[in-house]
Amino acid sequence: MDPSELYAEVIIDHQKNPRNYGELENKDKEVKLTNSSCGDEIFLQVKFDGDRIQDIAFYGRGCAISTASASIMTELVKGISKEKAEELYEKFVEMARTGKAPSSELKDARVFQGVSKYPLRVKCATLAWHALEKVIE
């Protein structure tokens, strides 16, 4: 299997320069999730404006896949409604697990379509999204 598909340029770029990385000054909520198979952890913080995700940030420890996925996820959901974010969450998780053609709404997150071929790495790609689902519930 050619790893170039999994380690696409976009992913390496987000891993090196993760967006929305760090802590929010005035967060409303924070969740922490751990990937039990490797001990990686993500802290996800959000600031809400009513039903809208006004601001979002993450930090923690992770591999290229989980870091890039978190970075891309935060870009996608910043500024949208919780309901819309929940919808993206479901679409992303389904794509990562099955490899099914993703909806165009997932934008950059579509690079993770190929992760389904690496069953041990699916958890890495979905970790941040599971954290998102928890933080908006």
Next chain:
Amino acid sequence: MACRPESDVEKDFPILSTVFEDGRRLVYLDSAATTQKPKSVIERITHFYESENANVSRGAHKLGAIATSEYAKARETVARFIGAKPEELIFTSGTTESINAIAYGWGEENVHPSDEIVVLVSEHHSNFIPWQQLARKCGADFKIVDVKPDGTVDLDVFRKAVTSRTKIVAFAHVTNTFGVIHPVREMIEIARSKGAVTVIDGAQSIPHISTDVKEIGMDFLAFSGHKMLGPMGIGGLYISKRRVNEMRPFFTGGGMIDNVEDNFTVFAHPPEEYEAGTPNVAGAVGLATAIEYLEKLGMVCILDSDRTLLEYAYKKLDKIEGLTLYGTRDFEKRIGVLSFNIKGVHPHDVATILDAHGVAIRSGHHCAQPLMKHLGIFYTSRASFYVYNKKEDIDILVDAIKDVKERFS
């Protein structure tokens, strides 16, 4: 006697001729997790199920007699391999069960409040959690002895940690993280001088180092068949004569009794006392065949080959920038385990890219979170070698590591 070249040994292992869809061959460097099996072991297990399968020590028919006698022969072979008597060798499912059997069977009977249980920080979770839990249950102190950053133990620190209150000292002869060989004789001597009982996790040592339990003098030794060319689901527990009367069986049930009354049971003598239920006979005969194979290769040759490969790998990897290699550089104190990190790259990413080169390694905390946290590294990539690995495997590993570096640079 000359050692067989690894490239010749490799031919005995059917799985090692695997070629993946992309034309790359399998380079198996994960033997510390589990080893591959030679044809002789696979055939022995098949032969058992095709021609000898019956339950042991129950019933009088011909197959039952064959299975019982093959099981007994297997016990003799495994016991002899570690210098024990057959009645001192219990078959278990592996190291984890063996250690739990000691913690419950000996520990709960003999550990009291204000006793101490001493382990090294570098223990595998299998030789850490059972003692941590036992200490909690019995109100004993759980003492964790530090190791040096190179993974070796400082005997002075160890000596100070073991006191007259110490009931159990448990540690691995060889660590699974960095493949460091601890000075087992000296450490046991220290423990015994304080009257402590010694439990040796031999999961990584028995496959690589010729071991004589009488000469080393431990009270308990645990090991796994699958890490020494044998099948999964079989392992050993050596219980020295000194301790056997201080124990209670961990499991009770069929096959381990002399007599059962309504209100009490008279247990059989060891080893049967500690083998409740139908044993893994196919596993036991498979393990005995694996041992015969190892003996034919020669344990000295196995350790020699480990070190040749390790030194070869170090020479090549030392030239690559941004690579950290863990464990002492005194190769006399190492088996064929190579733990490393590439600056700025997570071990899971390393493993995935190596996998694309056909190279199978392990990444993560290697079931040794206390050590990883203590050293502040969280995880490593680990390549581990065994009898079938050759220099060419290292060459492919090194090229794959270079590819990882390029992708992430």
